[in-house]
Amino acid sequence: MFLGRTRQRQLWQATSLLMLIMAMFVASMPGSGWAYQDAAEEPAAAAPAEPAAADDKKAEEKDEGINDDQTFLQWMIAASGAFGAVLLLVSFIMVAVIMMNLLQVRRDNLLPEGFVAAFEEKLTAKDYQGAYEIARNDDSLIARVLAAGLSRLNRGYEEAVEGMQEVGEEESMAMEHRLSYLALIGSIAPMIGLMGTVWGMIASFREIATAPVAPKPKDLADGISTALFTTLEGLVVAIPAIIAYSLLRNRVSRLLLEVGRVSEGLMSRLPVGKSSAE
Numbered sequence: 550m551f552l553g554r555t556r557q558r559q560l561w562q563a564t565s566l567l568m569l570i571m572a573m574f575v576a577s578m579p580g581s582g583w584a585y586q587d588a589a590e591e592p593a594a595a596a597p598a599e600p601a602a603a604d605d606k607k608a609e610e611k612d613e614g615i616n617d618d619q620t621f622l623q624w625m626i627a628a629s630g631a632f633g634a635v636l637l638l639v640s641f642i643m644v645a646v647i648m649m650n651l652l653q654v655r656r657d658n659l660l661p662e663g664f665v666a667a668f669e670e671k672l673t674a675k676d677y678q679g680a681y682e683i684a685r686n687d688d689s690l691i692a693r694v695l696a697a698g699l700s701r702l703n704r705g706y707e708e709a710v711e712g713m714q715e716v717g718e719e720e721s722m723a724m725e726h727r728l729s730y731l732a733l734i735g736s737i738a739p740m741i742g743l744m745g746t747v748w749g750m751i752a753s754f755r756e757i758a759t760a761p762v763a764p765k766p767k768d769l770a771d772g773i774s775t776a777l778f779t780t781l782e783g784l785v786v787a788i789p790a791i792i793a794y795s796l797l798r799n800r801v802s803r804l805l806l807e808v809g810r811v812s813e814g815l816m817s818r819l820p821v822g823k824s825s826a827e
Contacts, residue, residue: 624774625774625778628771628774628775628778629745629775629778629779629782630745630775632741632742632744632745632748632775632779632782633745633778633779633782635741636738636741636742636779636782636783636786637782639734639737639738639741639786640785640786642730642734643731643734643786643789643790643793646727646730646731646734647731647789647790647793647797649727650727650728650731650793650797651797653724653727654724654797654800654801654804656804657689658688658689658690659689659690659691659804659805659808660689660690660691660804660807660808660811661687661689661691664683664687664689664691664692665691665811665815667683668680668683668684668695668815669815671683672815672818672819677699677819680695680699681696681699681700684696684699690717690720690808691808691811691812693716693720694713694716694717694720694808694809694812695713695812695815695816697712697713697715697716698710698712698713698812698816700712702819706816706819709816710813710816713812713813713816717805717808717809717812720805721801721805724801724805725798725801728794728797728798728801731790731791731793731794731797732790732791732794734786734787734790735787735788735790735791735794736787738783738784738786738787738790739783739784739787740783741779741783742779742780742781742782742783742784742787743779743780743783744779745775745776745778745779745780745782745783746775746776746777746779746780747776748775748776748779749771749772749773749774749775749776749777749779750772750773750776751772752771752772752775753769753771753772753773753776754772755772756768756769756772757769
């Protein structure tokens with residue numbers, strides 16, 4: 550890892566705080582205020598014409614368990630069930646992974662301009678031991694790459710370049726490993742949503758198969774709403790994860806390429822590098 554332990558600990562603390570804030574925000578959401586209406590409900594305009602019929606209808610709806618005070622958010626949470634809870638947890642993990650990678654894949658962590666300028670000054674002054682000390686005491690990626698190369702410089706320029714490539718490949722693998730969690734989330738979130746879709750359709754068809762009479766639309770609404778909501782939630786989680794993975798991967802590749810180019814340019818200024826190149 551190219552970040553120090555203190556910085557890593559601070560990063561995880563900030564990520565945990567962000568997840569806690571998101572959980573509190575979701576728990577305190579009042580909902581959109583949309584009420585769940587039964588598909589078979591008659592228009593309210595006909596109610597004043599027959600008060601007695603309206604009273605009988607309200608009593609029937611109460612017996613059937615229709616809740617007009619239920620908000621859209623409450624309906625969605627109830628319909629999603631365990632699948633929605635799993636997708637909510639996955640969404641928190643996705644946000645944490647994105648934030649972690651955004652904080653790590655930065656130019657200041659991989660290729661800080663201050664370090665490059667200080668290293669070049671040491672090379673210009675032919676203070677190669679000082680350049681090595683600067684590289685060894687810095688936490689950036691290019692510093693680790695240059696430190697690995699300078700530590701093998703006594704074996705020859707080719708050995709130094711090989712040592713730099715090994716460190717670069719190791720860091721590249723570590724960053725790809727962290728980014729792979731986003732790809733995993735982008736793959737499994739639609740599958741979780743699809744599982745909820747299948748479960749909801751099974752529940753609806755089971756209601757049709759076991760009902761003694763033709764079921765009402767309300768009797769099938771629970772299973773259908775589960776199927777649709779879980780599909781929607783799975784896509785809402787997967788799409789940002791895939792987009793973030795693609796953007797961050799391109800950024801990592803570009804910065805790693807720049808680190809390799811700059812480090813090789815600095816190493817070529819060493820006396821051993823010049824003689825070997827000639």
